[in-house]
Amino acid sequence: MRINGKRLYNHIKTLGGIGYEPELGTTRMAYSETFHEGRDYVKHLMEQAGMQTMIDGVGNLTGRIGGKSKQIISIGSHIDTVPNGGMFDGALGVLAGIEAIQTLRENGYQNHYSMEVIAFTEEEGNVIGGTFGSKAFAGVDQEEDVMRKISFYGMDSRSIQSSKRSSEDYKCYLELHIEQGGVLEANQIPIGVVEGIFGIARYKVTVCGKSNHAGSTPMNLREDALVKASQMILRMIDICKEVNSSMTCTVGKLSVEPGVVNVIPGMVEFCVELRCLDMGDIQKAVDKFMDEFCSDRVSIERFLWQRETEMDAQLKNLLGLCCQEQKIPYIEMPSGAGHDSINMALFTPTAMLFIPSVDGISHSILEKSEPEDMERGTNLLLEMILKLEKL
Template sequence: MVILSQISRLQINGDRLNDSINRLAKIGRTADGHICRLAFSPEDLQARNLVRRWMEEAGMSVHTDAAGNLIATYAGQVDGAPALATGSHIDTVPSGGPYDGVLGVLAGIEVVRVLRENNLRLNHPLEVIVFSDEENTMIGSRAMAGNLNLEEAISVADALSAAGGDWDTVTSAQRSRREIAAFVELHVEQGSVLESTRKQIGVVQGVVGMNRYAITINGYANHAGTTPMHLREDALIAAAQLVLAVQNLALEQPSQPVATVGKLNVTPNAANIVPGRVELTVDMRDLSQQVLDEMTLRLTQELGAIAQRTNTQIDITPILRVAPSPAADTIQATIQSVCQDLGLSYQMMPSRAGHDAMEMGRFTDMGMIFVPSEGGVSHSGEEYTSPEQCNQGANVLLNTLLRLDALYPCA
């Protein structure tokens, strides 16, 4: 029988965790100090082999599913109980850093090392998962959630077999809540919220959803010298008003959503011609689908008003819609209470970047723990989270999993 006072004294071995991070960072290190470990590349496969060895040395049984996910299981005490799971990814962008994804995987292995050296097993089996190709197609977590976009993922179909996956049976990678009762991912923030609020831990409320639109404004291209101002149908004037309206759409909502016009093409784009046509994109993100829907409604109202004022025609087409993935209340509350008991300051916050946890949250209870990123820098060799911050995050992960083991039923 495991006694709670015993558990609360458990701590991860910070030196061992950071040694693992540094050793993995040697695989794919480029001359200019970045890390390039693209999914399914020889570097990614080499890193998978090393991580697999560490998983086995930690007493876990390891297998690869059809989507190339590396899944390690530390057996639990109760037969037939669903698993608790943690993990992240070890692939990087072309010029990535040592912590993005890696921290979540290696902290998960470190949790198991600590349990094992203390002769402890959870009631539930504990899985540590390395998801395939997080940075590009997210094929690993998407397949697990049964949310695979086959058209996007086909680009990696051939590469899958090198990682032990199998495109023909990729749908078999799908899991359910009966198999995984809860998933918790530790990740670097990749932003500067924690640094600016001077908080040690981010308790993630969910991964934001996204609505993206393509907008076309048609006016009339005409001579920039001879066309009087009041007779113009200037598509760029309409676009300029729209850019500011989009900014206001976000600012007027209390939940602090973000909205961006990031791309804008002007035709004919010549100094002596009144712009006749503008194509632009609007990208809006928030934790609440209701807020996203309301912003979309306000956007269409604004488009109508701007079209009337500027004598232009404006068309809007949805191009991407990703539903928000809220974190489970139980897991958020557990992470908060762990932070309080460990004396760590924390901040409730949304994740504004996509993560494997977003897909896991589509079928089971999900939670995320953030640790600070120096200067908010990520997807860069300059990415830095101190050893102490990594250890704090891993200790929160360890204690969160211990508490969830008591909270989630085994049958």
């Protein structure tokens, strides 16, 4: 049994065209007009594939076919985009789920478990908050900032509560996704079995120096906060490499005071983001950094600590077995990006599958995955469903 790759790709292109602007990309942000148009299109595809559909209180779309067992094999991802994004991020996982179920139906397959395809809303977090839809679905607590925003979109706490499902009803959750990085392409490996999703820690570092005249203060008499901060940033990157080579360290925000060209910087604030599968290693790196730099002139404040997500071991092994049986090379790899699987893994056994991203580019009009890679990944998803049916 094989999926229809041409049909899948045509669906992806059609959905990708909703919200598309030439030379910019696809903008289909949650709760926008283009988002609702895209969701209507996906709902239509679900119904064409023989599924009953529903939209919950926060806007998650679910397509369902019943089975002999009421327990549900769920497949999904999201259909919202970042501004000027690509057409594959999230959409592939939803449309691949529909294609897999449509293939089962066309082949007269009688499913034992009930099956659902879920198109989560607001995964990207540019409107209300990241992975908002899957948090509501899985009953994960929402941030205070999210609760302040939802009324602007016609929702309240009851909307969230009514969207929560019972984990007892679910057998598992599967998510097929583009890698959004360049590891698979660089290693010429067609499939990544996700071992887990990086945890994230963010810190604000404040470095005090001494503002003074840029011309009359000799270099040996300066206390330049920016020079000190630059040395600290480079050292933080080296520490991360020493502690865990897979850890990422990013400084994407920096503020210099007084911020004028002819005054030596007197204070610098910068934000450090660390991502890793082992939060203990993040703490080790931060402790080492603090031992080397903390003083009355340097302070470090943590403002985010999001734990890592582990994929279900049995499901990972089953995905690996599917690859081996079909003679498809694969690697186990972490996901550096967040996904709806973060919340679903707290709710039901969860697994993720990656296909390559051309040039490792995502969240861009240049985002691309090859049709044959999407077809291969969707066939593996179909094979995974068939194996789960026997468990």
